Amino acid sequence: MKIKALTDLQQIKNQAVDDSTMRDINHTLTVNVHQGTCGTASGAKEVYGVMVRHSGDNAARIIQTGCPGMCHHEPLVSVTQPGSEPCIYGHVTPDKAQAILTSHLENHAPVTEWLVQPNQQLQKRITLANCGVIDPEKIEEYIAMDGYFALAKVLLEMQPIDVINELKASGLRGRGGGGFPTGQKWEFAHKAAGSQKYVVCNADEGDPGAFMDRSILEGDPHRLLEAMTIAGYAIGAGQGYIYVRAEYPMAVERLKWAIHQGQETGLLGNNILGSGFSFNLDIRLGAGAFVCGEETALLNSIEGKRGEPRQRPPFPASSGLWGNPTLINNVETYANIPAIIRQGASWFSSIGTEKSKGTKVFALAGKIKNIGLIEVPMGTTLRTIIEDIGGGIPNGKQYKAAQTGGPSGGCIPTDMLDIAIDYDNLLAIGSMMGSGGLIVMDEDNCMVDIARFFLEFTQDESCGKCTTCRIGTKRMLETLDKITTGQGDADDIEHLESLAATIKNASICGLGQTAPNPVLSTLKYFRPEYEAHIFEKKCPAHACQDLLSYTIVSSKCTGCSACARVCPSSAISGKVKEPYAIDQSKCVKCGLCVNKCKAEAIECS
Amino acid sequence: MPYEIDIDPAWGAAIDRIIAAGAPEQGLLNENCLQRSSSLIQILEQTQKEIGYLPENVQAYLANKLHIPLSEIYGVTTFYALFNTEPVGKHTISVCMGTACYVKGAGEIVAEFERRLNIEAGQTTLDGLFTLEPCRCLGACGLAPVLTIGDQVYGRLTPADVPDLIEKYYLPTKGEST
Numbered sequence: 211m212k213i214k215a216l217t218d219l220q221q222i223k224n225q226a227v228d229d230s231t232m233r234d235i236n237h238t239l240t241v242n243v244h245q246g247t248c249g250t251a252s253g254a255k256e257v258y259g260v261m262v263r264h265s266g267d268n269a270a271r272i273i274q275t276g277c278p279g280m281c282h283h284e285p286l287v288s289v290t291q292p293g294s295e296p297c298i299y300g301h302v303t304p305d306k307a308q309a310i311l312t313s314h315l316e317n318h319a320p321v322t323e324w325l326v327q328p329n330q331q332l333q334k335r336i337t338l339a340n341c342g343v344i345d346p347e348k349i350e351e352y353i354a355m356d357g358y359f360a361l362a363k364v365l366l367e368m369q370p371i372d373v374i375n376e377l378k379a380s381g382l383r384g385r386g387g388g389g390f391p392t393g394q395k396w397e398f399a400h401k402a403a404g405s406q407k408y409v410v411c412n413a414d415e416g417d418p419g420a421f422m423d424r425s426i427l428e429g430d431p432h433r434l435l436e437a438m439t440i441a442g443y444a445i446g447a448g449q450g451y452i453y454v455r456a457e458y459p460m461a462v463e464r465l466k467w468a469i470h471q472g473q474e475t476g477l478l479g480n481n482i483l484g485s486g487f488s489f490n491l492d493i494r495l496g497a498g499a500f501v502c503g504e505e506t507a508l509l510n511s512i513e514g515k516r517g518e519p520r521q522r523p524p525f526p527a528s529s530g531l532w533g534n535p536t537l538i539n540n541v542e543t544y545a546n547i548p549a550i551i552r553q554g555a556s557w558f559s560s561i562g563t564e565k566s567k568g569t570k571v572f573a574l575a576g577k578i579k580n581i582g583l584i585e586v587p588m589g590t591t592l593r594t595i596i597e598d599i600g601g602g603i604p605n606g607k608q609y610k611a612a613q614t615g616g617p618s619g620g621c622i623p624t625d626m627l628d629i630a631i632d633y634d635n636l637l638a639i640g641s642m643m644g645s646g647g648l649i650v651m652d653e654d655n656c657m658v659d660i661a662r663f664f665l666e667f668t669q670d671e672s673c674g675k676c677t678t679c680r681i682g683t684k685r686m687l688e689t690l691d692k693i694t695t696g697q698g699d700a701d702d703i704e705h706l707e708s709l710a711a712t713i714k715n716a717s718i719c720g721l722g723q724t725a726p727n728p729v730l731s732t733l734k735y736f737r738p739e740y741e742a743h744i745f746e747k748k749c750p751a752h753a754c755q756d757l758l759s760y761t762i763v764s765s766k767c768t769g770c771s772a773c774a775r776v777c778p779s780s781a782i783s784g785k786v787k788e789p790y791a792i793d794q795s796k797c798v799k800c801g802l803c804v805n806k807c808k809a810e811a812i813e814c815s
Numbered sequence: 816m817p818y819e820i821d822i823d824p825a826w827g828a829a830i831d832r833i834i835a836a837g838a839p840e841q842g843l844l845n846e847n848c849l850q851r852s853s854s855l856i857q858i859l860e861q862t863q864k865e866i867g868y869l870p871e872n873v874q875a876y877l878a879n880k881l882h883i884p885l886s887e888i889y890g891v892t893t894f895y896a897l898f899n900t901e902p903v904g905k906h907t908i909s910v911c912m913g914t915a916c917y918v919k920g921a922g923e924i925v926a927e928f929e930r931r932l933n934i935e936a937g938q939t940t941l942d943g944l945f946t947l948e949p950c951r952c953l954g955a956c957g958l959a960p961v962l963t964i965g966d967q968v969y970g971r972l973t974p975a976d977v978p979d980l981i982e983k984y985y986l987p988t989k990g991e992s993t
Contacts, residue, residue, distance in 0.1 A: 499894060576915050649918065
């Protein structure tokens with residue numbers, strides 16, 4: 211149907227409430243199969259198929275939603291009996307699906323041994339509120355959760371400057387990188403001269419280990435559409451572009467569908483809700499270049515050019531797409547807007563710390579039990595995130611570091627676990643918020659190797675425009691390669707520090723300016739590890755293969771010959787029932803012998 | 816000035832279709848050359864989907880049709896990782912090398928593929944069946960280490976899973992049915 215006025219929105223919402231009441235009266239079971247990228251990759255589609263086939267005569271309503279954030283338990287299914295809390299099942303297979311459905315339909319009881327515990331007590335979900343709750347392909351479900359009411363309020367009750375003032379008062383800062391105050395950015399674009407302006411969404415989520423934007427696009431795409439339309443009204447733009455990376459096919463499909471629905475209902479297009487304001491949205495696909503997450507490179511890419519950053523100033527707010535004033539925010543930033551408009555700036559600014567308001571979504575990954583997406587108030591400590599929400603480190607290993615901010619960020623050591631996470635605290639300890647990837651590392655991860663990994667990344671992704679970034683990152687990578695292969699020299703650390711300073715000072719965009727951070731932060735907190743590689747030619751974490759040496763402890767060796775038989779380079783020799791020995795000149799350090807030895811006689815150092 | 820390009824007529828026809836299909840929507844028929852070049856990345860992407868890769872004659876053909884200098888098209892094609900100027904295998908194995916996958920052993924998965932397929936990362940097998948391509952973060956960190964073969968995502972892998980994955984796609988009929 212066409213939504214032409216506020217009353218139409220209200221009617222759709224009322225209908226949704228009525229439907230839900232009817233379901234409660236009829237005792238209809240709701241089975242929610244979560245289908246984000248992770249879910250479908252783990253088999254959620256098959257589970258969904260089984261549920262639909264066995265749903266009985268509509269005794270169970272089977273719905274599909276996006277990701278609820280508990281990635282480690284995928285595929286996930288939530289079953290809600292009328293009047294009670296949802297039962298959440300993890301690692302659901304088609305067989306389990308049938309059993310779960312039968313148990314709820316026939317016995318009205320959950321299958322307790324397959325239940326998983328949600329860890330939401332310490333979380334506060336604003337941007338992720340609908341993810342995993344509503345069907346992202348149905349606009350009515352978004353409207354039922356108060357969706358598009360913020361847009362209605364803005365268009366029918368507020369002037370553009372009111373919207374901007376509300377945002378400024380909320381204290382919202384950009385969630386994609388530097389944390390620039392969002393209201394101020396909108397104000398610049400609003401005040402910029404020009405009849406043609408654009409609103410752009412940066413959905414080129416390139417930071418490895420960050421996937422909150424994907425989750426919002428897949429699980430709640432209308433939230434972004436609503437926010438961008440509000441932005442269009444606030445700055446005076448009639449056209450928006452969503453720049454999304456091609457690596458996210460499901461997100462692209464759901465966005466396309468959401469835009470289609472927006473156009474069909476009239477919530478996008480001409481004269482929205484009878485206000486006289488018109489706004490259109492198009493999608494532009496990224497083509498696999500990390501640097502396009504930098505706002506000016508992204509603009510070049512939308513224009514169909516090589517994604518090389520532009521010199522700033524002029525900033526995009528005054529000269530962006532095709533030289534016109536352009537507002538750029540990322541997905542998570544926009545995702546906060548509808549709630550701020552609906553619930554007010556003072557509500558939003560009551561959450562968080564003095565200078566960082568609201569919540570932040572973190573993607574927990576790496577060596578942590580509860581991998582997934584979490585949303586916590588700003589100021590939550592790293593310890594709470596890792597130990598209480600994340601469940602700690604698996605396999606009885608020790609925490610070593612958490613990496614935030616992706617290739618622009620740094621590693622946070624154990625003794626800083628209690629700092630309250632916000633923009634300024636992270637910067638002060640040599641890391642940054644970035645997009646919110648949080649990768650946990652344990653004692654088996656070598657910090658020099660991790661620094662090398664990030665340098666390899668930035669070196670490969672450097673667009674080549676600035677000499678310092680293009681050549682400097684290459685030289686840094688070569689030095690790290692030397693160190694991790696046992697050829698490090700005494701002056702290498704100094705060399706790295708001097709290169710880092712030059713790259714930071716003389717590169718024009720964020721990629722180059724922050725590229726040395728992973729090296730600088732690991733040098734700051736894990737310097738002895740660098741020194742062990744350089745001076746002792748040892749890797750304390752036993753991760754750098756070239757620095758390992760395997761020896762057989764004669765007193766433990768039973769002379770069974772298992773190691774000699776498995777050795778691919780014939781480096782192990784000896785007589786049966788006598789201690790064997792490894793010829794270091796032949797050893798290729800593959801570690802196969804260690805796994806084979808039942809007497810645990812082979813030591814790695 | 817338009818000039819003759821030596822190109823497979825079927826390819827030429829495919830590109831003409833792509834340009835024609837995008838014409839009204841993307842403003843290709845528009846005199847505004849800003850809008851025309853704005854669609855370049857989309858057109859290259861669709862062309863690659865159709866033809867498989869973007870060799871020089873395809874780029875020249877596009878340059879001719881779109882009135883965009885070949886140097887500019889070459890610049891864009893070689894800038895973005897998505898575009899290939901060399902033919903790729905029937906199945907592209909994209910192993911995610913994001914941080915989460917890396918700390919959980921993605922490097923060992925790549926090494927196992929290299930060993931089993933007897934190629935190095937970035938190369939294509941001699942039979943043209945597989946291209947091994949370490950790639951940027953797929954954003955499925957909950958399934959680390961993860962990879963895609965075509966549109967299919969495989970997660971929570973160990974090197975021991977590699978032979979089965981190869982086997983699955985080795986017999987073409989099997990691979991296509993998944």
